[in-house]
Amino acid sequence: MALRTLAPALAALVAAALLVAGCAPIRPVGQGGDATAPAAPVSPEDLDPEATLRFADAVGPSRFDPHRSTIGQDIRFFAPVYDRLVHLSAEGEPIPGLATEWAWEDDGHTLALSLREGVTFHDGTPFDAEAVRANIERAKTVEGSSVSADLASIATVEVVDPHTVRLRLSERNSMLLGLLSHRAGAMVSPTAFDDPDLDLAPVGTGMYRVREYRPNDTIFYERNDDYWDESVVGVRHLELRILPDEVTRMNALRTGEVDLALLSGRLVPEAEALPDITVHRGVTLTYLVLYLNRARSEFDDPRVRQALNHAIDRRSIAEGIYFGAAQPTVQPFPEGYFAHDPDYPGDHYAYDPERARQLLAEAGLAGGFEFEMLVTALGTYVQVGEAVQNMLAEIGVTANIRSVEAAQTADVYYRQQQGDALISQWGGRPDPSMTIELQFTGEGFSNPGRHTTPRLEELHRQALDSLDPAQRRDLIHQAVGEIVDQAFQAPIVSDESVIATADHVVGFETLVTGQINFRTLGARR
Structure with a gap:
């Protein structure tokens, strides 16, 4: 069934809204490193379709079940094996994935999706409208779901015909396309729903299959020869090696053991000095943050939270630990991104230990207090954790550090609600309202204390209800x-x-969310 054309006025409004809702490009500003300019195109005859590419990353996935995954960055491991209903362009705009086109109906209360035909899951199960319905229902109800709140606005999934579905919404949701481009929109074979090995042996429709997964070691992907778009499957095999130590990753790159490696700012000069190596730098939607469980310790008082903000010397961390590959920030979104509010620059909470001590005294904590601070067990985060610990000690606050394995951090802090605070990285999301909802609303998965404010909840609700780009941007800025x-x-x-x-x-x-675009990745002969 072909999707009906929207009324012209609404169509124009929605088209414009999608440019805002779907992550406009980040324009580099200030001192941030720009992404390396793209290389000249390589002719098809110069590509090696039988090659193996090996990538060294710092951490593996929390699990391979996208509906129960607890780390946003897991999407970079899911992308090769799980297609989503909506994919993203490099600039973050929604483009066809398993849905070839879509249209808003009923004044934004229904999203109609036309599905790609002739697609099968890796186990041979057909992908169709019933598979979409089953995936959305499972994602909303499976025990331990981390995306149920993402899909809460979907009241029903109407199967119109084998290749058309309508998502009937209980309320308008302008971030829905962003949600469907991430974990909530990942399609799992319905025959694998109850497979106890799903966390280790994923079954999607993606361009690669997982041949073997050795947790905390290596993920072995191999080309899906039945993939619906042969042009994007660049190599025969991908190997994602999990090497938590950045020096080990650097050495693996130097010796040719890997072809791509995630590095930190301090290793940039060394990597740039290597022959036949290109270093790609760019601002994404990730940021390092001291999360506060506002239902624990003394963090229910905004003066205490403001004191901690004034106690952190962000510039010293950016220069001394990240070696310039970072910029101080006090908000979730980077400069140059449409959701960034320029009224709150990186020095809004100036480094001011005296002001921090004054705020603590006003909160009745002149003698300080102590709390447990979890820190993701990766080199840079550990260094930042120790730096923050020392900075807080200067204002009489004792942060007792407990190291947590990287792949388990989100499960321990968000789901098990251990620790009073956490230093870790927030993984970028395709839509800013996703970040706001997950971290700051009362039902957000990444808000373990469930603390929020009525004003934040109302601003977020209004932003979701708006399909007007300028109005939505203003509401997000207010949030x-x-x-x-x-x-x-x-x-x-x-x-x-x-x-x-x-x-x-x-x-x-x-x-824009930070993960490698495997759909463009290949190897020269």
Whole structure:
């Protein structure tokens, strides 16, 4: 069934809204490192379709079930194996995935999706409208779901015919396309729903299959020869190696053991000095942050939270630990991104220990207090954790550090609600309202204390209801202001993506959310 054409006025409004809702490009500003300019195109005869590309990352997925995954960055491991209903362009705009086209109906209360035909899951199960219905229902109801809140506005999934579905919404949701481009829109074979090995052996429709997964070691992908778009499957095999130590990753790149490696700012000069290596730097939607469980310790008082913000010397961390591959920030969104509110620059909470002590005294804590601070067990985060610990000690606050394995951090802090605070990286989301909802609303999965404010909830609701780009941008900016003024957390730096590639790697690019775009990645003969 062909999707009906929207009324012209609404069609224009929605088209414009999607440019806002779907992550406009981040325009580099200030001192942030710009992404490397794209290389000249490589002719097809110069590509090696039988090649193996090996990428060294710092951490593996929390699990391979996208509906129960607890880490937003898991999407970078899911993308090769799980197609989503909506995909993203490099600039973050929604483009066809398993849905070839879509249209808003009923004044934004229904999203009609036309589905790609002739697609099968890796186990041979057909992909069709019933598979979409089953996936959305499972994602909303499976025990331990981390995306049920993302899909809560979908009241029913109407199967119109084998290749058309309508998502009937209980309320308008302008971030829905962004949601469907992430974990909530990942399609799992319905025959694998109850497979106890799903966390280790994913079954999607993606361009690669997982041949073997050795947790905390290596993920072995192999080309899906039945993929619906042969032109994007660049190599025969992908190997994602999990190497938590950045020096080990650097050495693996130097010796040719890997072809791509995730690095930090301090290793950029060394990597740039290597022959036949290109370093790609760019601002994405990730940021390093001191999360605060506002239902624990002394964090229910905004003066205490503001004191912690004033106690952190962000510039010293950006320069001394990230070596310039980061910019100080006090908000969830980087400069140059449409959701960034310029009224709250990176020095809004100036480094001012005296002001921090004054705020603590006003809160009745002149003698300080102590709390447990979880820190993701990766080199840079540990260094930042120790730096923050020392900075807080200067204002009489004792942060007792407990290290947590990277892949388990989100499960321990969000789901098990251990620890009073956490230093870790927030993984970028395709739509800013996703970040706001997950971290700052009363039902957000990434808000373990469930603390929020009525104003934040109302601003978020209004932003979801709006399909007007300018109005939605203004509402998101107001929500950012509420987040910063209330000091819901202590953002530290917007950190750059730094990935080095060997010269035979072609088509490298990262999406605005930070993950590698495997659909453009290939190898030169």
